[in-house]
Amino acid sequence: MRTWQPLGEAALRKLVLAAEAAPSIHNSQPWRFRYHPDTGALTVHSVEERVLPHLDPLGHALHLSIGAALFNLCVAARHLGHEPVVRLLPDPASPHLLASVHMTGHSEAGARAGPDLYAVIPERHTSRVPFDDEPVPGEVLAELVEAAREEDATLHFPEPQEKQRLLALTSEADRRTTMDPDRTEESRRWVHAPDRSGAGMPQEVLGARDTGAHLPMRDFTGLAPGTLPPRRAFERNPTIGLLATRNDHPEDWLRAGMALEHVLLLATAHGLRASLMHQAMEWPDLRWALRDPERGILNAHMLIRMGRADTHPGTPRRPLREVLETGALQERSP
Structure with missing residues (x-):
């Protein structure tokens, strides 16, 4: 039986700040995060007023956007020493609930080869400028x-x-x-x-x-x-x-x-x-x-x-207080 790890305020902030750095259609940021201290779940919800009904009537781009945010959240969780356990569309009766994430205390980050993806989350920006002609290796x-x-x-x-x-x-x-x-x-x-x-x-x-x-x-x-x-x-x-x-x-x-x-x-x-x-x-x-x-x-x-291109300006992000809802948080934090 898995033991879910509670999240403190500092850890929760890092997780959500990483998540909302993801790209989204027209930078609509159609997500809201909710922490449930009683179960240890961090849930990810779509936001009705941030849907683009003409460009995205089926919600395809919305789901892509929230999936990207979810990946960032998982990267941040492993950086903090957790192994995230993700359930997609966990409740058919709640169409705006797109994912739930529980944290264990056993990160596999050390076993994952390759670059530190958490470190580059703030650097990733969509770039609509010309790139140089050098082919990607x-x-x-x-x-x-x-x-x-x-x-x-x-x-x-x-x-x-x-x-x-x-x-x-x-x-x-x-x-x-x-x-x-x-x-x-x-x-x-x-x-x-x-x-x-x-x-x-x-x-x-x-x-x-x-x-x-x-x-x-x-x-x-x-x-x-x-x-x-x-x-x-x-x-x-x-x-x-x-x-x-x-x-x-x-x-x-x-x-x-x-x-x-x-x-x-x-x-x-x-x-x-x-x-x-x-x-x-x-x-x-x-x-x-x-x-x-x-x-x-x-x-x-x-x-x-x-x-490859020069740095391109990034887009702004919504204030944390508008994208994160919490109950009574645990005092301790990784």
Whole structure:
């Protein structure tokens, strides 16, 4: 029988601060954490008012976002000496309860080879700037593929012809979204100067448009007058990875989010930056077209562009008091 370890306030703060450093669609940060001192459970919930109903009507991106936060939480738990025991979708009667985590006192961190992922959590930021033309070393790509596999997902780096097909589908998604007034208005609402909410995207993080028009960087402003980002020359041969899973249920979406963050943190540890291309996932027929059954790519979740670049500003985060609910906390803390 396992003995769950209670969490003190300091440990709880570290866990949640690490979790909320994860990426989320439009920096919506659609999560809330709740600690239950009576059971030792830390539960992760979705937040209704942070859903994007036009861009993400099924909650696919929401689950990816919360899965990424959950992975960070587990990394922080191991850093603190715990081994997290995770249950996804633990209560079918509570659709907003997406995961529960208990902590044991026996971390496997010492047995895990590779970079210290906890140390790079603050360094990981989505970067929408041009990367240099230096290819990512094959041994690093192999490590990233293995990181996704550890979370029950696959990461595929396509050959040039297939890569162009995937980017063309992403461009078509951008075109459709720009022509959809509900979707463009929804995106614009999340672009604003930093405010007390800590969510959304300041103008300076939106990045640039590709002068060659071969890399479809998302336009969050919907071509609104006076808001168009500048044009810059992007890399001619981008490194693009396609993240996928065999099945396509909400639990698989959460696992894909965990795989995504594992890949992003490992890439950061290797000095890489990444930008995320979710546009084609937001149109069911285009997402279906991303499939490649011969390579086991059945359900696509994200295109990940990687490379080396200068530091890019990060997005703000919501205050801890707004994302963490606690009962009477235990006094001791690791």
